[in-house]
Amino acid sequence: MKALGLDIGSSTIKGAVLNLDQGAIGASVSVPFPAPDPGLPPGWFEVSPEGIETAVRNVLQALLEQVSSPVGLYVSGQMGGVLVVDHDGRPLSNYISWRDQRSLQPLSDAGRNVLDEIRARWDDRLFSSLGNELQAGSTTALLFWLTQRQLLPSRGIPVSVGDYVVGRLCGQQPAMHVTHAIGLLDLAAVDWHRTALAQLGLDSVALPALATEIQSRGWAHIAGRRFPVCGAYGDQQCALRGAGLSRGELSLNISTGSQVSQRVDRFLPGNYQTRMYFDGDWLNTVTHLPAGRSLNALVDLLTELAGAEGVALRDPWGYLIRQAADIPHTDLEVDLAFFAGPLGYGGRISGITTENLTAGHLFHAAFRQMADNYARCAAWLDPDRSATAIVLSGGMTRSNPLLRRLIAERFPQLLRESDGEETLLGLLDLARSATAAV
Template identity: 40%
Template structure:
């Protein structure tokens, strides 16, 4: 059974034809995300929601030419943002991106920021309710800010959804729904429902919160030029990608790419010094996100290649950086890679630089050693008992940087494996597609079958 699969990312959208039976990913295409709208305020980061839908539709049209026999559309994408929609998927607001920082702007009282006032009103309750998913780039912060600015009252009765949820509904003109994994930062994690009482306490106008569904739910049917296909509820990109790494119970996921996270599956929603997100099969993720990784290294490599004639984005620059780290077995240089807000407190810095250590090798070695230390510290924060039996590496940097993997394994002292593909999200949609197609009953079953298939393929090759 084949599906058209699209990942609605932040900078790029990616589409492919995926087969739930052969585990194949074919005809991969990438398209840039539409440019943000002109900013009326430097803190704003908005997109035309309909323009995004049209890019996704164009990807689906192109993919459908390669798979006239496909049987459905699967979507995943960025979490955290907000679109207020009508019941027939007409946007009443632009898409407010998770990159938007309007909630950090001044409150109408003239004292403190929007988010500070929201935090004061909710107290410690919000962190417990939302599984520590409580920060300026999430829907509640946007709703609070719109309310303070008098923009929410005229939108009473509208449906608040994430971008992938809106895209799924708009493709078929159906009523927007929200898939469990996409409800991160919006769901009362303890009760698996929207926190209506908390919203009432905040005095927000009444909104029509969408129906909560799982990924098997058919939102409606999308009419393409030559096909009419069911559109399944869109999933959160983090959870879909982890499904694509074949994460199982007892494994510690270490994803190292532009961003980075450590995650484990759990049934427990007890708050801790980490985030809790809905996963599939009624499970949850314990996770720590925004760990310095590719974004921080990009800043360092950009500095090192700033002179004319060099390109910080080239594969050669990255290869040189990691090779230089490997050629420098030890260094006294120390660093903090907290160049941007995240799991590691800044400011970023390099210290103990001497004349003989002011080299790419020492800077690179200090960087990867510090990254390995972060994973050791944050993994232990995630699970103080270190109950994992295996490490599961994924992400482009984890795939390429053997030295970094070795340093992490040395610190965590556990067996490890590498994700079978760099196309985590696409492979995740294959796993979900197997459940939709009736080939497996649960995501856990589909994961186990995929592991067996890949093991057999590896043995035969």
Template identity: 25%
Template sequence: MRVTGIDIGTTSICAVVVESETGVVTDSLNVRNEALLSVCNPWECLQDPDLILTQVRHLLENCIEKHAPIAGIGLTGQMHGILYLDRNGRAVSPLYTWQDGRGDLPYRDEKSYAQALSDLSGHHLATGYGSVTHYYNVINGLVPEDAVVFCPIHDYIALSLAGRETPLIHASDAAGLGLFDLRKGEFDVAVTRAAGMSPEMFPQVAKRNIVLGHTAAGIPVAIAVGDNQASFAGSVATDRGDILVNIGTGGQISVFSTEPSAGTALETRPFDDGTYLLVGSSLCGGRALALLEEFFRRIVRAAGYECADMYPLINSLAEKFADLDNELKINTAFCGTREDPSLRGAITNLGTDNFTPEHFVAATLWGIVDELYDKYASEPSARSLRSVVASGNGVRKNPVLRRMLEMKFGTTVEIPLHREEASYGAALFAMATIGVYPDLDAARRIIKYS
């Protein structure tokens, strides 16, 4: 039996076809997200939702044509952004993506819109969160007149494929919008009213994973889920561990838990069936290594030479990390943190004996690892590990980074055989929802590792 999982990212859209019995990816299709719109303000980041819908339909038609019959469809995507819908379920606005910066604009009392709503609500919010975007739009009269509800992009796609008129969203997406009560499983109505926002404009939240409806061809469409949750489900097999470390352009650590976080270092996000992911993000992550590669390339260029790719040299220098004395220290918070965007990185313990390229490479890699590990270690519920699963090109393309993760966490690090973890996880959620497996835990047992 084959199930399709679709991940609607900001820059690309991916569809995978997964064999439910073996977990093998029969096909993987990836296209560039062409929906970015021209904007009038530098802080805006908008996309055309109906162009995204057209791209998804084309991908899905391709999957069906090549691999029919398809038993079910799962969806995930950028979970903080929103678009507005009318009473017929049609898009009446652009997609305001998670990168939209209107929430950081000054509002009043020297606070931004995001800060003002955070203070009013008691919820930690940031620009790009759907509730912050809507708050700004309400105050500035930018909500379309015929809008009756807003939702994330993948929920709009799921609604459209399933033939629905109103969105019904997973708790993982609801939490990504902000102003969501984890314990009650619903949006904070009192806060939305106090902020001048109609609670009816917030989408309805499902109490369990359900089939939203069927495509015109009769294929069941499962409720969409957040991309962080889909990536975890698509990477971490039930019997392989409790932690996912993703190092790509950014960095993220997700820890499975049966209880919300007891501390402040990790954000609590709903996962599945009353469980949670405790999540910490580094804004720079793998980009720190890209900055170092660019630094080396500029030196080569300044000397009159051209080199298209310095990563082979960086990987070669990284192999020497275990033999280096007087370790250099680099804090890789070059882009700040979610808690304090004004923070910057730092280099310490720099001396005449460690001012070398290999020391800088090793220290950058350790800085990436340390920033994520420190978030995990500061969590009161942190416990002994069975293993760690890692994903993202930062780990796949740098074996030393994998070894450093193993040394820091004191356990083995495994990497999924498939590369498209979020779309794969969406397929697993769909398998559990349509009844191929009794639950998500059972579906996750088909994950294979390299």
């Protein structure tokens, strides 16, 4: 018995055949996630919804050449951002990505930005009941920005990019699974937080139906095949499910961005964010920690001159990782907070000398700061250090032994590293659980 898995990521849209009997990932197809529209103001990041849908259909058509009768399609997607649709699921806006930074720009002559204005309207108790979720590219921040400028389409329904895709495949109005509704839920009641939305003037916004179970949202018809579609589910939660995260363990997911997370069986607010997980659990997490996206900014700096001369470097990442590993210690300091996050906004490089201003020292210092960040945030989630294991996922530590060693030096617990495409493995596990329950 085979199903299809589809992950709508920030860099790629990847699909795979899910072999439910063997519990394995089969043939896969990947295409780049569409580029943002050109000519946007600085800090804006919008993508054509039609381009996203076309890319998804191309992936699915290629997969259907590998499997004749899939029992279903399971979809995960990048979290945050917003796409506004009508009651038939047709797009009324571009997809405004979670990478969009417009909410950090001044909202008025007073100099306050969107995030400042929202926090001024929400007291600490209310903010805590939402899971302390508010980022530059969060759905709440972007909806507030749109309403303040009267740009939210009338009768429009805000959804995630994954929800939009599911709605288009099924030809109907999308719903939203609780794993995607970050910063919008009363986490104690597991329902839309109407009070919080009303305080932002969003009480008249038409919200999608809220889903809590793993179930079909409708039927897709592609290449002469008809199959049910389940999702979309949050890609963070799917990745952690694929990594096998259990209660009592800490997760370090390190990829384009990174997060420190802990799965729990009750809602306990704290100095962290909280999201819904699967099976009635919650996920305490610290997100938007610097990782691959910030490291790529350093790589771009170091390769700029070569690119200007038309020289294509064969393997800059491999070279930088090797050089960093050859440095036993560095007094160079790097702060990777090039993008807004819980540890600040505004990166820096300091302690520079003629001896340590090298690529190896630079990246050793960057990897060390990442490990320090994870230890610092883990203490917020697990102050008594009772976690039984540290689960590494995201792939970066598999190709970077130095980063893995630096992390191991900061955590006394057993390190367990997942292997494979965690998000697709999470979809595989969801599919197996759903079909077993039928």
